[in-house]
Every structure is written in C-alpha cells, then in structure tokens.
Amino acid sequence: MSTLSENLKHLRAKESKSQQAIADAIKITRGAYQKYEEGKSEPPHSTLIKFSNYYTITIDILLQIDLRETNPEDLMKLNNRLLFPVMTSEEEKQPIELIPRSAQAGYALGYGDPEFIQSLKTMSLPFLGVGKFRAFPISGDSMLPNVKDGSYVIGEYLEHLTQVKNGKTYIVLTKDDGIVYKRIQQGVKSIDLHSDNKFYDPYTVSIHEIIELWEFKAAINVEDSQPEEITNEQIMDTIMSMKGGIGK
Secondary structure, three states, rough: OOOOHHHHHHHHHHHHHHHHHHHHHHHHOHHHHHHHHHOOOOHHHHHHHHHHHHHOOOHHHHHHHOOOOOOHHHHHHHHHOOOOOOOOOOOOOOOEEEEOOHHHHHHHOOOOOHHHHHHHEEEEEHHHHOOOEEEEEEEOOOOOOOOOOOOEEEEEEEHHHOOOOOEEEEEEOOOOOOEEEEEEOEEEEEEEEEEEOOOOOOEEEHHEEEEEEEEEEEEEOOOOOOOOOOOOHHHHHHHHHHOOOOHH
16 A cells, blocks of 8 residues: 555545545546555546645645654644745755746646646745745735735745734735735634735635745835826825815
C-alpha cells in the first residue's frame, strides 16, 4: 500500500463516508476511486488536485506524509495548505514567486499543485528579509489610492490566523472569490474585508472559507502614474459643497 492509498482510506474514514460518496464528490467513478485507495492504481495529476481541494491538503502531503500518525488540523490552521517549496540557487536566497496575470483566475486550483508552483518565475528583493513571499496581480480600483489596477502586491505567507493584525492589508485567497487584496478586521469565526476605496462596502467571510493569507510587504506599480488635473468646475463644486455644509 502506498502513502497516498493509506491517506485516502484514513481521510475517508474520518469523514465516515463511503467510497461512492467521495467518488461522487470529486466526480470520478467508484471503481477508479477503489483502485486508488487499494493502491492498485495511481491517480493522474488532475485527480490529485481534486483530492487536494476536497480535503484541503496539499498534494505533497497526501503523497509523502502518513496522516494516520499526525493531525491534519495541526498542519493547516485556517484550512490552509503547507506551501510546496521552490528550489533556488544559493545566490537567490529569498525568491518571490510571481503569479502571472494569465494564471490569476486559476490560482485557486493550482496553488496546491507542486508542478504549478515549480513552474512559477521568481524574482528577489533583498530588503524583504527572511520569509515565504509571493507576488499577486491586483485588478480593479477597490484599493485606490494606495494600490492601482494592474499593480503587483507582494505578500508574506501567514501560517495562522492569529498572526493577522487588525487594520492591516492582506492578500486573501478564498474558495468563492479567489484572490482579493483587502484591509482586514478580524472577528471570532469570520473576518471583515474592507476596501480603501470607500465606494465599495466591506463584506464578511467565514474563516472556513479562507485558504491562504499573505501579509502585505510591498507593491509594484507597473504603469507610470499620471498627474490628476483639477478643473475650475471641480474647484467650484468643492467650494459650493463646503458652503452647503457650513450653512446647515
């Protein structure tokens, strides 16, 4: 029996589910699942990703760590997954893995796949110090004026929700929303995500929906900023609004 087959059997038993129920949940046949659990066949990468997503455990853990001898919850606070390491040269001490804009939408599926992580390009910023860093593309205007559409935000991976500092900004990966960059206010069983652009209302997500948290470390604007022109009309509108406020 392989480590994977023993882990599949162990995880299924913990959920008290049948082979058919797990097979239906990840959309494979019961016959295929039975072979994986009995060690008679090895699942392809696409199926490994399904197992990884279903159990919220990284592929490398499923393949290499006997979960009968440990508690998965000890490995993954926040329903997180341990990050698969990227091998680097001695000269590149602290690599920053770069999520390409083209892969932004698929990151929620690929982040637990070792091949996906190893395929990422890396860069280095020596001033960041020691940590696990990743650069995420940011879309939209919800974090204006601090971070513009098209920028990259570099985050440091957090192991535990207890490391979150209220009022600070984080890259948050959730099951439903994918990658978002927001300012966090922490609750007991949920967190509130706030935009710096006050046009957007804050919203709440359960901690069980959170897959990864990355603490803001730096932002890279890839486009030149243009000076904003203030017209006479805008000046008059501001003055009139001020007069209206004073008269009330």
